[in-house]
Amino acid sequence: MTNAEIANAELTVELAGDHVATLEINRPPSNHFSVGLIGQLADACEQLAAGGRCRAIVLCSAGRVFCAGADFSDAQAIGTADGTHLYDFAVRLFEQPLPIVAAVQGAAIGGGLGLAMAADFRVAAPEARFAANFALLGIHQGFALSVTLPAAVGQQKALELLYTGRRVAGPQAHAIGLADRMAASGRAREEAHALAAEIAAAAPLAVRSIRATMRGPLAEQARAAMERERAEQERLMTTSDWREGLAAVSARRPANFTGR
Numbered sequence: 001m002t003n004a005e006i007a008n009a010e011l012t013v014e015l016a017g018d019h020v021a022t023l024e025i026n027r028p029p030s031n032h033f034s035v036g037l038i039g040q041l042a043d044a045c046e047q048l049a050a051g052g053r054c055r056a057i058v059l060c061s062a063g064r065v066f067c068a069g070a071d072f073s074d075a076q077a078i079g080t081a082d083g084t085h086l087y088d089f090a091v092r093l094f095e096q097p098l099p100i101v102a103a104v105q106g107a108a109i110g111g112g113l114g115l116a117m118a119a120d121f122r123v124a125a126p127e128a129r130f131a132a133n134f135a136l137l138g139i140h141q142g143f144a145l146s147v148t149l150p151a152a153v154g155q156q157k158a159l160e161l162l163y164t165g166r167r168v169a170g171p172q173a174h175a176i177g178l179a180d181r182m183a184a185s186g187r188a189r190e191e192a193h194a195l196a197a198e199i200a201a202a203a204p205l206a207v208r209s210i211r212a213t214m215r216g217p218l219a220e221q222a223r224a225a226m227e228r229e230r231a232e233q234e235r236l237m238t239t240s241d242w243r244e245g246l247a248a249v250s251a252r253r254p255a256n257f258t259g260r
Helices: 035-051 086-095 111-118 145-153 155-164 170-176 188-200 204-236 240-251
Strands: 004-007 011-015 020-025 056-061 100-104 107-109 121-124 129-131 167-169
Touching: 011 035, 020 035, 020 188, 035 056, 035 086, 056 188, 086 111, 086 204, 100 111, 100 188, 107 111, 111 129, 111 145, 121 170, 121 188, 145 155, 145 204, 167 170
Parallel strands: 020 056, 056 100, 100 121, 107 129
Antiparallel strands: 004 011, 011 020, 129 167
16 A cells, blocks of 8 residues: 555555555444544545545454444544534545445444445455344434445345344355455455455546446435434433443343333
8 A cells, every 4th residue: 555645543544556545444442433533534535536546445444343333431422512423424424426345354333334334335254243233222223224224135134133133244244235245254355455446447437427326315315314313312312221221231231121
């Protein structure tokens, strides 16, 4: 990789000579995102698109975990004191014009699954784990999974994954459409880069035009979905089940939900 565009403690962006940029999240060990990190990702995508040299993006993470979503032990996990919400930035990932290939080398959980599903494609390693675990926390799904999950796996499979919150391993994720390609163990990033380079080798104006036709409506669908998701999340965060879900996850025990 050459020509680092952005480098800080949480995010590194490098643009290679084959017109593929790599965005690497570095928030070990779980790579939880924050409002600020999603804003940085959106900024980086938009800057790369405006620069004219980048034609495709690989989204990846350092370490063993792709992204475990929001860290709800942080009082501002999905919203800041000034009123900025995570989804204000997340919608920009759907609006930016460059194809994104996510390299999922480990767990993509909750909002981390939502982040992976915001990409055009997902390349998974066998050790990857995907889970929309919101119901197990006592909360509504978010990050536009209401739209992206059924689009990838179908309505019925999406309902099953959302209702149960169960984890899906890499090979099964590939079988049901959560992952578009399987990589050998430890090679998710390389395979994702190969797919992104194949895309970048095509005519860039044509790719952007095709993407706008095929994914253009998704940005507005995602915006509308996140408005509903945010309202439901805020409502459910006032319940006893939400507090029990968080406590159970923290204690690594089954939750005892009461419907209150």
